[in-house]
Amino acid sequence: MSTAIAIIDAFASAPFRGNPAAVCLLEEERDAAWMQQVAAEMNLSETAFLRADGEDGYGLRWFTPTQEVELCGHATLASAHYLWTNGLLSVDREARFHTLSGLLAAAKTEDGIRLDFPAEIAEPVTAPEELIQGLGLIPRFAGCNRMDYLVEVDSEETVRTLRPDFGLLAKADARGIIVTSRGHAGSEPSYDFVSRAFYPASGVNEDPVTGSAHCALAPYWQRRLRKDELSAYQASARGGALRISVRGERVFMTGQAVTVMTGQLWV
Incomplete structure (x- = not known):
């Protein structure tokens, strides 16, 4: 069985700029070891794994080539772009993601994609x-x-x-x-x-x-x-x-x- 995957340049208005992320759309549950192997194969700063979560959005996990991370902005932006451009989500609907950092959202605007993230004060x-x-x-x-x-x-x-x-x-x-x-x-x-x-x-x-x-x-x-x-x-x-x-x-x-x-x- 095959699994759809894409490479998307995030925070970029043209190819080969910004930050590339791999976005993998899962049709069934896959374990963390498999996701880590895929992320190592992609060898990008993050690979995002999306899985539909009923009517309440998508589960989203992020992996670097060596480990899972708790928060990633560019791969979330890439994931929202993937959903809209592939017709999996209407462009007038907010993309909602359930993650290790709670519920994150993305919306399509005239200027691009707006992410709603938590402040992480240093x-x-x-x-x-x-x-x-x-x-x-x-x-x-x-x-x-x-x-x-x-x-x-x-x-x-x-x-x-x-x-x-x-x-x-x-x-x-x-x-x-x-x-x-x-x-x-x-x-x-x-x-x-x-x-x-x-x-x-x-x-x-x-x-x-x-x-x-x-x-x-x-x-x-x-x-x-x-x-x-x-x-x-x-x-x-x-x-x-x-x-x-x-x-x-x-x-x-x-x-x-x-x-x-x-x-x-x-x-």
């Missing part, structure tokens, strides 16, 4: 030595939430030119490390803030565009800039732009997606 901490040495700098701010470290540095240039020691960063007691700064006012286009995100302990040295990282970045920069509406850019090699709204304990992220490949799994 509380201030003392930066551990492996973080300082791995990044090669003393952060302006270091915080941590249930998943990641969040580090503010002095400039957009520092974010863009950073060359981390991934072996040292993998030793940090967290899923990953998010590095950010305020955007440079003179750049074109300009953004409120920029970031990069590193997940060597999860088998992904640098993630191209990370929705879940912005669940920490958005409330952080909302407080710093005193703005509820923010523009963001993740400055990886592929790059990706996001429009963000912060509403209480929810973060709304808007981006686009492009399907680059569809096929069948024969395992």
